[in-house]
Amino acid sequence: MSENVIYKRVDDSRTETAHLIRPGHLNGANRLFGGILMQWIDEVAAVVAKRHSGANVTTASVDNLTFLKGAYQNDMVIIKGKVTWVGKTSMEICVDTYVESLDGERTRINNAHFMMIALDENDSPMEVPRLILETEDEKLAWEHGEERRKIRIKRKQDNLDGI
Ligand SMILES: CC(C)(COP(=O)(O)OP(=O)(O)OC[C@H]1O[C@@H](n2cnc3c(N)ncnc32)[C@H](O)[C@@H]1OP(=O)(O)O)[C@@H](O)C(=O)NCCC(=O)NCCS
Incomplete structure (x- = not known):
């Protein structure tokens, strides 16, 4: 490994958060509103990317955002994020979301890949x-x-070509 290049492990930025689903998090069908979950997972991706880069970050794109199952009031939602790939200034963050039952069993309800870009003081x-x-x-x-x-x-x- 070169002396001037900084290296970090996946474990150095791994992030996990937990939320309890409240009435204000539900949509009209009494399920967790997708927009709320997207905010939570974007925040986890940003924390992972900040920890890896040691810098401010912005979201460039989100791939494969998939809602696998619904979640309901009082469910315990666990969100786990980790770096899976890095380019020169970009980082791919994989974010998995689970509902955790009272006996600790986790069922995956969402998966997404975020492209986060590290920004210097001039953005x-x-x-x-x-x-x-x-x-x-x-x-x-x-x-x-x-x-x-x-x-x-x-x-x-x-996208640039408008196709
Ligand atoms: C993301 C952003 C900083 C990229 O700026 P840019 O001028 O295209 O920068 P560059 O061409 O130098 O690309 C920088 C990196 O971003 C990556 N990138 C740019 N657009 C991307 C996209 N749509 N998807 C994935 N990666 C992208 C490039 O591949 C490059 O990665 P690398 O350095 O690892 O090779 C710029 O498009 C931006 O500010 N977008 C708005 C982001 C934002 O506001 N997000 C919040 C949404 S509310």
């Missing part, structure tokens, strides 16, 4: 630490991140 993209991959799962997640990056590059060009 310009700045370089982020390299990622140390310690486990087979982390190496596999990185490979999947590389595949997602190729899709993102094409999608960004399509």
